[in-house]
Amino acid sequence: MSTTFFITGTDTEVGKTAVSCALLHAARAAGLTTAAVKPVAAGCDANGHNEDALALQAAMTLALPYAQVNPVALQPAIAPHIAAARAGCSLSADRLAGLCRGVMHSGADLVLVEGAGGWRVPLGPRETLADVAIVLGVDVIMVVAMRLGCINHALLTAEAIRADGLRLAGWVANTPGATMACHAENLDTLQHLLPAPLLGEVPFIAPFDAGIASQYIDLDKILTK
Template identity: 45%
Template structure:
């Protein structure tokens, strides 16, 4: 099954949770694959641009692909992808994203566990009035929502949920990721999320200092 992973904001921990979910799937004996179609903030290497998020997904994937299949669109500046694309004259329209993803997604079997991790939040701009969410709509992918648990997360979670549902897509589940250990009333906020979210909770990952995907996977269910 293929899922799209989005988050309540840029620093909610999408890659950390995606890596943990892939680890969980692998521990269950399932073939797993993580994809990062668009990434900015990449490093120049001898092999070309490499993104730390994409490398984290590759590390937890059991299906081996070339880097360019995992992360087909990469930008060096750590800026909004549509601005980087404009500066470098690169087309990242929804149709182009789908064109990059489709051959790889065709390799995924029904029993495999595949995650396509977005960049930023649900309404990531691609330029010229387009959004990454439009590519997800065209592919009809169910969504996993990562909620970065911190001050303001309830509003962000509900608004993101409303936007995904308004786009006609299914939210397969949500994950609470406690990104700020000093957040007041964490348990009360989590209780509110359980009430406000309409999809199943796939787990709540506590604040893990230098936590690994393997450690986070203990708190998740697929």
């Protein structure tokens, strides 16, 4: 079966999709086949398409239909469990994990499962998106937005991943906007305190180009055992 990683972030709007696309491009450059799935996305257009899911679909090598890349597409750009409630449906970690397994068994060498928001985004009153990763039993890659507060957010997220019994395989430092004050010092602190290797430091790229961003990613740290 494919090597699969769950992509989470330290918050929303940290660049999970940008980094996921960079990882997919890096894998393609290494000669690997790739696929990705965003099991639930809130913030879809009138056609039921989500911008992030479309970016993943374009970046991967396998030609999968949109409905398989983003099986649960919710229109309002709000918390998924609230959007689902407004749409009269419920979200289940088991069901979402089952939808992810379809992509995991698609034959790709590398599969990325991208979450929504951060690690503890609710699916309902008792489950969060973390439960999808737990059901799948896959390693996690964390995207850290290099901005004020990143150290606390990254350490808390890493602790939550470990507390849930999963392994943090690596993390990516992403700069989603202007370079933060004391960037180098913050990065050094994170490298010393996080219990996983830094897979890359992606600078601010405008307009964003996943091919360029992939040049800052070192896949060997997670794919070479």
